[in-house]
Amino acid sequence: MLLIYYGFAWHLPSQPMPGWKFAYAVRRFLVKRIFQSCGEGVVVKQHAYFGDGNTLNVGNRVRIGINSRIDRDVTLGDDVMIGQDVVILTSGHAYEDPTVPINQQGAAKSRPVKIGRDVLVGTRVVILPGVEIGEGSVIGAGSIVRSNIPPFSVAAGNGARVFWKRGQFLKKTHSKLEG
DSSP: OHHHHHHTGGGSOOTTSTTHHHHHHHHHHHHHHHSSEEOTTOEEOTTOBOTTOTTOEEOTTOEEOTTOEEOSSEEEOTTOEEOTTOEEOSOOBOOOOTTSOGGGSOBOOOOOEEEOSSOEEOTTOEEOTTOEEOTTOEEOTTOEEOSOBOTTEEEETBTTEEEEETTHHHHHHHHHHHO
16 A cells, blocks of 8 residues: 555645545545544645554544655544644654764654644644644644644744634734724
8 A cells, every 4th residue: 555655646636736636535545544543534635755654543634735744653633734844753863872973873762743633733844752732723834843732722933832822812802892
């Protein structure tokens, strides 16, 4: 299945290019057999990379954007939207011992990433190992997420920080309009 995905389906177009519906159906068929678990209505767009995919758990109606890269041991809840060029990492390189060159220290221990349901991850976001993003959150484009994000948060920046909770901005706007 991996050979068919990366050799053929990986190159098929994404919306709005002609043939996108066929491409989505082919990739959906393949990832249902590749991922550890895969829900209904999943959309994997062109050039999405996930290694061998056998440790990914993907919920229902998840959308994985063009050119996204997802490491091992990632869980995506229902209705997650992963933007274009997003990178989700679960491991990196060890560098703790200053007496040994970094390129000789091997890989650091893998730390799973969990993204709750109904999360939007903007274009070119990088999510680092061990991060959990809470249900209903929004991560702004270009952010680097180094620590956990609480549920229903809107976060952005390098070392993404929470700017407000979803719904909070609307309440402030409505109270200004009413007053």
